[in-house]
Amino acid sequence: MTKPILSVRNICKSFNKKEILSNLSFDVQKGEIKVLIGPSGGGKSSLLQCLNFLIFADSGEISFKGNSINPKKPTELRKYRQQVGMIFQDFNLFEHLTALENVTIALRKVRKFTKKEATERALKELTLVGLQDKTDHYPAQLSGGQKQRVSIARALAMDPTILLLDEPTSALDPELVNEVLQVIKKLADNGMTMIMATHQMDFAQNIAHEILFIENGTIIEQGSPKELLCESQKLSRTYSFCSALGIHTGEK
């Protein structure tokens, strides 16, 4: 195997003495898609937030392209975060900015693009997610699915090396889930490296290279969708979790 793009070693995190991530380690290769599944409260969001230091782990190490990241160095941390896109469950669009401005603001203030360059780039990303005709809308005027697509455009505009997605469709009405999944599928087809927490098992099976089943802050099982979800693996924790959710599983 080649050198991993992201390497996570022995991440531990406690809140109020309660351990919510215990000694997690894994590697992510370039172009790889890892899917995090597991029960609510298992630690998926905390793990993703530790990966770009929105939460500081108590111990452990995160290396990006072979360099260990020191979050105490603000410049180094910001440089790293620019290369790690984050998609939140609740979109977290900037409420006071239009769809276009949501995408341009980081280009202008962080990457120091001129207004014209930023606008061109933002339009390109908004077109990619199918929102070229909504550029002047404020978040309050957009549907959940549209908001999430803007937030994907916002992340993509930073040219991230890897995308972290925290249940990107679980705050959406069922009929809006697909439009967001389609965009994510498009990114997957283009070879984007991703770590995604989701309950959309059909979709996960479809795009994941590896599934990590996370419960009580540890990786209980990991493997390809085939290894974890085919009929012959009825005893796997992942399989029973998915059946309990009433999700159709099986070899594809």
Add this chain to the structure above:
Amino acid sequence: MEELFLSFMNALVIGVPKFFFPQIDPFYTEELLPLLNIGLYNSILLIIPSASIGFILGAILGSLQTYANPVVAKTATIYSQIFRGTPLVLQLLIIYFGLPAFNIVLSPYFAAVIGFTLCTSAYQAEYIRGALVSIKKEQTLAAYALGFSKFATIKNIILPQALRRALPGCGNEIIYLIKYSSLAYVVTFYELTGNGKKIASLTFRVLDSYFILALYYLFLVSIATLLLHYLEKNILSQQ
């Protein structure tokens, strides 16, 4: 500027009534209104810099209270407590009559502007602080995730949203400022109220002097309210 303003106001409140009512009491047209117009000009000279600098200072103080390190935040909070916790008259008296003891001698105008600015900034800081803490922390996380620094996040993401929320309160404070600018007479700066008092006591026409003086404030406050409503509509409607 002053001449232009005075000729406009004199034409408006003296010329026009005189044209329609040639018999009007000359006390109004020759004494009261000309002096009140000068007072109005002086009041505006006080209010505009005090309100704008006070607002900016308040935004900085409110941000420090919310985001600075504990020592600076506490200092900003104490500042705000002191200026909100003591009478403005006393603050003005100390600035104008007290500071010369430290060899700081201010003109009546500057003493008044400084007093009003400091006082109003303390109130503005409270409105801004309240609005800042009301912005969801997810907005900050989203900005950090894009590589924003803490300062850039506050400046570009949090403050713009907070200012929109704070605007109604901040506007109210500006209306208060218009009214308490009448205290400038205690540092011998003669604005609207100072001039009104002067005329009233010289001519003993107390009731009509003060009544018309009140109309002047109503006029000022109405204009400020209109401007603030316009601002609110145009900024707040964006959400």
